[in-house]
Amino acid sequence: MKTFLIRRFLQSLLVLFGVSAIVFLILHLTGDPTLLLLPPDATAEEIARFRQVMGFNDPVVVQYVRFLRGAVQGNFGESLRHGEPALDLVVERLPATLELSAAALLIALCVAIPSGILSAVKRNTLLDYVSTVVALLGQSMPTFWLGIMLILVFSVQFNLFPSSGRGDLMHLVLPAITLGLFTTARITRLTRSGMLEVLGQDYIRTARAKGVGEPPVVWKHALKNASIPIVTIVGIELGTLLGGAVITETIFAWPGVGRLSVQAIYNRDFPVVQAAVFLLATTFVLVNLLVDVVYTYLDPRIRFR
């Protein structure tokens, strides 16, 4: 198990290394980062001086090593708009994004797992059909449209929930539902198919045959074994949530990393964009490392691989 975790840790480091390379390259896509970082009315003299100061005349590899050295120390340069270190701006917004993603994930798990299990146990009943159709719709609905429709119904028509900003729990309801719906739909479908598969296994038949009641069969024997793919998908879905937060935060004016990065792109404030992309990707990698640790407890077979 130790070797497994060490190998996973080294792998994560390697992935972060690749992430840093791509984040670095974003700025060099057009070939000349100077034109992206300076206002369009900069004089030729200013451009030349800026290029010299920033070291853009050096070979790309030298620039990348410098970028990497900065990134390791949390230095992504200063925000062109706010004059503060880019990473500070992003880190300041990170709790809001994590709060929103965690709430969305919580809603998803609380809704999806019970409905997935019920769907599988009561297969081919009305309940199963309703849950399947809702899950299908949820998977096909664009996040931003759902957000707008929720605002239209619950904020504009009935005035139940605020439509923007971060504050008390009421502010969290609509954005969290919006962000969580897709994940809810996915986990519901996965739980249903996973449970159906497990419920057909021999050991479930054995448990029933020896007189174990139906609730323990479902909740103990079956769910425990169906939970392994669910844990995996939770790690992957976190990536979906962090990405979806970009859109959800924009719609609900939620002051998180996603909204910050969209604004930064509109303002052409690229150091902030780089810091945001890097931080969210790092979060994702770390959470998946954590998921793998949890995994080894759930499925002992993995420890010996």
Added chain:
Amino acid sequence: MNHQEAAGSLVLIRPTPWSEREWFALLVRLVRRRTALFGLAVVVFVVGAALLAPLISPFDPLAQDITQRLRPPGWQDALGSVHPLGTDHLGRDILARSIYGARIALLVGCAAVAISGALGMAIGLVSGYFGGRIDDLFMRLADVQLAFPFILLAIAVIGVLGPSLQNIIVVIGVSSWVVYARVVRGEVLSLREREFVQAAIALGSRDGRVLVRHVLPNAFTPWLVVATLDMARVIVVESALSFLGLGVQPPTPTWGGMLADGRVYLTTAWWLATFPGLAILFTVLGINLLGDGLRDTLDPRLKL
């Protein structure tokens, strides 16, 4: 396969009628699933609308009439023509714009899926067939790719390159290869050990020939399922980019762009944001149902 072998001599002297061909049997099995049939019907409907847009659209999607702005669905103007879904903030017909919006959505969907599908197929084939260092390299690249929140990476890159139809297609296409590669790779790993592939290698076929003639055709089915389901995702991504103003630029009608316009008028004119969203939902739902049907028909073991 069996009945063909049994009637081997017959097959040799006359061409197989289309009703006995394999793809036809698959199509019949697909259509027998009601949900898949519904999905297929939706896809045919949307593709038809996009292709025939100039013929079926009741109005010019770009024609502005500021005196007829923000009219509700069913509005009849002075000339007697009806706007079934109302007009937007510039007096443009929403039905016409929704129909034309399908063009961009499907164009980006098909083109991006073609790029990522080809890329993923190639990487999956090479990775699975050769294994070793090449495989390691591509699979680590896949991990890196998956570490990024997709939308954020896409808007960052498009923010740098500037929004245009071409950039959107390339960005989505180049960054969506991982699912294809993983599925194809898995398939190749088991195909590589099969007798017909081993036989081809033993007979001295070059690697390229083995891959293209023997492995690729057999890895095609799961690839097709992934491509169908991925098309749905790409359409949502395209509309999200347009919604953020980083998609195909106005005045070209896009569903996401229409939604962004409609969001501003949410309190006074609900129809602006509602109908383009329904168009996306309808299309994506249809493609998802078709994809699920294809998976269940072609490769029920495939977990997606």
